[in-house]
Amino acid sequence: MEGIVRLLSALFVFVMATAYGVTPGNGSQTEVVAALNLQHGVALRGYDPVAYVTEAKPIAGNPAISYQWQGATWLFATQKHREAFKADPARYAPQFGGYCAFAVAQGTTADGDPHQWAIVDGKLYVNNNAIAKKLWDQNRPANIAAGDRNWPLIPKRALTIGEHSTVGAQSAPATPR
Numbered sequence: 001m002e003g004i005v006r007l008l009s010a011l012f013v014f015v016m017a018t019a020y021g022v023t024p025g026n027g028s029q030t031e032v033v034a035a036l037n038l039q040h041g042v043a044l045r046g047y048d049p050v051a052y053v054t055e056a057k058p059i060a061g062n063p064a065i066s067y068q069w070q071g072a073t074w075l076f077a078t079q080k081h082r083e084a085f086k087a088d089p090a091r092y093a094p095q096f097g098g099y100c101a102f103a104v105a106q107g108t109t110a111d112g113d114p115h116q117w118a119i120v121d122g123k124l125y126v127n128n129n130a131i132a133k134k135l136w137d138q139n140r141p142a143n144i145a146a147g148d149r150n151w152p153l154i155p156k157r158a159l160t161i162g163e164h165s166t167v168g169a170q171s172a173p174a175t176p177r
Contacts, residue, residue: 029108032155036072037098037112043072044126047114049092050081052124058114069093071159092124096151100128102136105146109154120144 039045044061051059061075065082068074069089076082085092094112096104103110112126116133119125120140127133136143 101125105143
């Protein structure tokens with residue numbers, strides 16, 4: 001059974017790569033995307049980026065505890081988390097602008113789901129869905145290396161404060177958890 005799952009997973013990756021006309025490590029997206037994947041001007045769909053590191057789980061941020069960084073509003077569950085982020089935002093912000101790590105490894109972008117996440121070497125990665133995360137998990141080092149090569153090749157533009165990217169349609173969580 002495990003062999004069939006691996007074969008189907010490999011077939012899926014091949015089909016995805018063929019459909020996008022890319023191979024891992026060869027970025028080919030030509031559409032310009034916002035530098036950060038935002039919904040309604042909010043990063044990580046309103047989840048607290050520090051909580052992934054300190055609590056090892058996604059926790060919805062509180063709109064009353066926010067911080068502006070790189071044209072985005074970042075929400076936090078606690079004041080302490082906001083202060084940690086302010087001191088070192090690059091440590092806590094998701095890699096690849098919060099876009100799907102598997103998609104970036106394939107040379108394109110897709111919305112990142114804050115519930116499909118991993119911390120690798122202290123860095124936060126999000127994926128689009130459980131399937132993308134499973135495929136990304138199958139070879140994290142190679143996918144991270146491919147994403148690191150592809151991310152600079154994907155055309156990006158900086159956001160202005162309050163701007164909305166067009167990726168995804170889900171809003172920030174309505175209430176903190």
